[in-house]
Amino acid sequence: MALIELKDVSVTKKQTKILDMSASSISIEAGDKIGIIGANGAGKTTLIKVILNLIEYEGDVHRNIQAQDVGVQMQNNEFSDLMKVKEIISLVCNCSIRDQRIQDDLSRFQLHPLLNKKLSHLSGGEKQRLTIFLVMFNDPKLLIFDEITSGLDFESREAMIQFIQTVTNHKTLLIVSHYFTEIEKLANKILMLHKGQILAYGRIDDLFSEYQIYSSISIDKEAPFPPSDLRYVKTTDKKVLITKNKEEEERLVELLRKQMISFAYKPKDIETLYTFIRDHQPKGDVS
Amino acid sequence: MRYVRYVLIELKVILFRIPIVLFFSIVFPLMMMVIVVSSTGNIDIGNGFHLTDKYIMIAAGIGLVPLGLVSLPVSIAIERETGVMERYMLFGINPLAIVWSKVVVHVLMAVLQFSLICLFAKLIYTLSIPNIVSLLSFLLHYILAVSFMLLFGVMLGLVVKKIQAVQVIGLALMFMVLAMSGGFNEFHTLPAPIQNVMDYFPVKYLMNDFISIWFNTELVLNEFIWLTFGYLVVIGLIIMLLIRHTFKFNYQFKQLTTKEKHPNSKSA
Numbered sequence: 001m002a003l004i005e006l007k008d009v010s011v012t013k014k015q016t017k018i019l020d021m022s023a024s025s026i027s028i029e030a031g032d033k034i035g036i037i038g039a040n041g042a043g044k045t046t047l048i049k050v051i052l053n054l055i056e057y058e059g060d061v062h063r064n065i066q067a068q069d070v071g072v073q074m075q076n077n078e079f080s081d082l083m084k085v086k087e088i089i090s091l092v093c094n095c096s097i098r099d100q101r102i103q104d105d106l107s108r109f110q111l112h113p114l115l116n117k118k119l120s121h122l123s124g125g126e127k128q129r130l131t132i133f134l135v136m137f138n139d140p141k142l143l144i145f146d147e148i149t150s151g152l153d154f155e156s157r158e159a160m161i162q163f164i165q166t167v168t169n170h171k172t173l174l175i176v177s178h179y180f181t182e183i184e185k186l187a188n189k190i191l192m193l194h195k196g197q198i199l200a201y202g203r204i205d206d207l208f209s210e211y212q213i214y215s216s217i218s219i220d221k222e223a224p225f226p227p228s229d230l231r232y233v234k235t236t237d238k239k240v241l242i243t244k245n246k247e248e249e250e251r252l253v254e255l256l257r258k259q260m261i262s263f264a265y266k267p268k269d270i271e272t273l274y275t276f277i278r279d280h281q282p283k284g285d286v287s
Numbered sequence: 288m289r290y291v292r293y294v295l296i297e298l299k300v301i302l303f304r305i306p307i308v309l310f311f312s313i314v315f316p317l318m319m320m321v322i323v324v325s326s327t328g329n330i331d332i333g334n335g336f337h338l339t340d341k342y343i344m345i346a347a348g349i350g351l352v353p354l355g356l357v358s359l360p361v362s363i364a365i366e367r368e369t370g371v372m373e374r375y376m377l378f379g380i381n382p383l384a385i386v387w388s389k390v391v392v393h394v395l396m397a398v399l400q401f402s403l404i405c406l407f408a409k410l411i412y413t414l415s416i417p418n419i420v421s422l423l424s425f426l427l428h429y430i431l432a433v434s435f436m437l438l439f440g441v442m443l444g445l446v447v448k449k450i451q452a453v454q455v456i457g458l459a460l461m462f463m464v465l466a467m468s469g470g471f472n473e474f475h476t477l478p479a480p481i482q483n484v485m486d487y488f489p490v491k492y493l494m495n496d497f498i499s500i501w502f503n504t505e506l507v508l509n510e511f512i513w514l515t516f517g518y519l520v521v522i523g524l525i526i527m528l529l530i531r532h533t534f535k536f537n538y539q540f541k542q543l544t545t546k547e548k549h550p551n552s553k554s555a
Contacts, residue, residue: 053539067540072377078370082304087296092378094289134378 001064003142003172004028004051009059011046019043019196026191026201033173035187037274042193044176048146071140075147077131081120085111085130088119092134109133125156129163136167143168146176161185180271192274199277208268212244216272217252218264225261233275242276290388297392311353313400316346317407329412339412341498343404345470348494350400352464355436357457359393363444364453376537383534390437397433417501425500428508431515432493438522445529468494489515
């Protein structure tokens, strides 16, 4: 049985549909690790709020889960700044800081050195690590992480992703992020949203196969490359050519070398997949 | 147990980490007592009582009003505006219980500050302690006045969400109430219309009429009790309505299971 099912869901705010999944259905199964991607205003956080029943919506959402089985971490996790780390831990975990269950996890989350610090003195990464600890303490079945690495520097982000990988192994995970690399490392499915509508939803490998994306080769937008039947997407300064298979890739590379056009090669990745689908897919039908 | 923990943590935070609350609710009433009693002398006011016996009532009001009109509503507003309440809810902590825990913390603060005033007045001056019956009666009346002031604070913190607005409104009300209840000058010297208006405000009784209980001349202040109970009922009802609106997110999140959905949502 699916953990969460959404059917024909839409959200209207000030007479504008900010989420429109009409004629679409999404099923979230136990064990899924779903990356939710899309530009600002795509409806990612709105979708999370629908799942959590925190916003008015139309349509059907079936949740085979209780509130206490859901662990949620947002980009901004506000606590009372005057509290100390050990105080918020004992409050949320509802047991003494000396409790063995807490002590075991404190080491795993590297929180021991922070215990006597006030929450206002924690860095962004430390605060997120503390929040993950608190979210994970009651062993929720479903984890929802909404842009939790936004605002972190590169190293902190990398450390955070590695950390999440280790602690979410056997969980169902919904992760919203602007960073495609993050999704690649953490998710096995992706849900693409664009202007409130679903572009695509499915297992990452299936989507690569469905859209026949093998690799991408970027050239300068103004490069004298002759018209061809190759699929491509345009970014602000580049033209990204998309190959279907190894043979097409080799032919293209040979051609570019012959014409002495510089290029950058990338194996298939979510950014290319997202950009391609966004620019080519008729919206809505993913059921 | 969780909310007992919260009360202890919050009490520690208010007492040791927010100097302005500590100053206004604990230090300021003591300071005012020292200034007033030192400037006029601890004069005999008849029947063996002294100015200190009278002034502890005013000091109690000076300590209680900032707790109810500034500290409590600001504390609620901060956690509402910054999203702390939502974060608590997502951790499975009931934000309503957090609000009531804050009220308990402020009741404890009020009792602590009055105890300190009495202790200080007894040690430094010559405070008379009433007989046990009068003392108990006084404490019950005091708790009623505290309940009114703190429920008013909860209402303010739920009506106004913006921290700065709560601070400004709370401080303005605080100085107004103190000035009009005899906090800065003798109540009977205030203009008659103000005295008449303040007859409908329970804190005026704390600062001016509770003294008759302390002096063993009256045991029950009927007018104060009925007035305050009336206010508690009305404010209680308003708070119930406000809570339903303010913490809508909490009820929604709890109704997460498949049989329930957002109250205003429509099925396809």
